[in-house]
Amino acid sequence: MCSQNHHQSHKDFQAMDSMVHDSGKCVEDIMKKFGKTSREVHNNFFHEMGGIQTWIKNFESEMNAFEEKLEQIDKMIEVFNESMIKRNNIILSNIPGGEEETDEELFHKVIHILSEVLETEFEPEDIRYTSRIRLVEGKDWHMMPVRVSFEWFATKCYVAKHFSDFQSSPYSASDDYTRDVLVSRRLRSALKKARKINGDSCPSNDCC
Incomplete structure (x- = not known):
């Protein structure tokens, strides 16, 4: 009985792992369709954030000079x-x-x-x-x-x-x-x- 439960749990885990893998692959496929990998999306996001932070610093500097x-x-x-x-x-x-x-x-x-x-x-x-x-x-x-x-x-x-x-x-x-x-x-x-x-x-x- 215990062995059956263990076997069923293992199958459930495999099914769940497969779903997670398929979901990740689906996301990857969507991003690749738009010419982006997850790493590129990650890098682009931080690049854009860096640009925004630089703009904010420049704006603050200009406001300080105006003040x-x-x-x-x-x-x-x-x-x-x-x-x-x-x-x-x-x-x-x-x-x-x-x-x-x-x-x-x-x-x-x-x-x-x-x-x-x-x-x-x-x-x-x-x-x-x-x-x-x-x-x-x-x-x-x-x-x-x-x-x-x-x-x-x-x-x-x-x-x-x-x-x-x-x-x-x-x-x-x-x-x-x-x-x-x-x-x-x-x-x-x-x-x-x-x-x-x-x-x-x-x-x-x-x-x-």
Whole structure:
């Protein structure tokens, strides 16, 4: 009786082993039909994973570099704000109807800092009216908060370098005010997303 049971167990094991073998062979046959062996599939998978991991590392590196530039801009704005508090009668540009004159030394120093931070070459003429904003309703000039003014300027420089297609929009020639507001929103949205990705929050509502 015991011998019969042992014999039956052995037959069952052989049948099961045969099924496993047949299943494995079936998988091999399917992969070969598509020109892949199990080893090739295994190697390709890890090759693809390596590529994805490399892409993630590169993306993280680019995000870190971008975040460093944001920090540089924030520090530059902070320094400039302190200067403006001490010398609150200094403005960045001569606008028709403006009462104060530009402080050329500070003006060019700021341009130099922004050029380095944004890796963009531009001339003083590029920021002739960034320290004031024209309200559409009253068609009048009003002083902007310095932080907003500076980020607005940085926005223009960034967009000029990275969104050249925007120059061909219908706003570029006909309506500077509308263009600047739209461009400003575009970059501020990008800055906001970048800060969220890195777990940061905006220091104040006026920058987003």
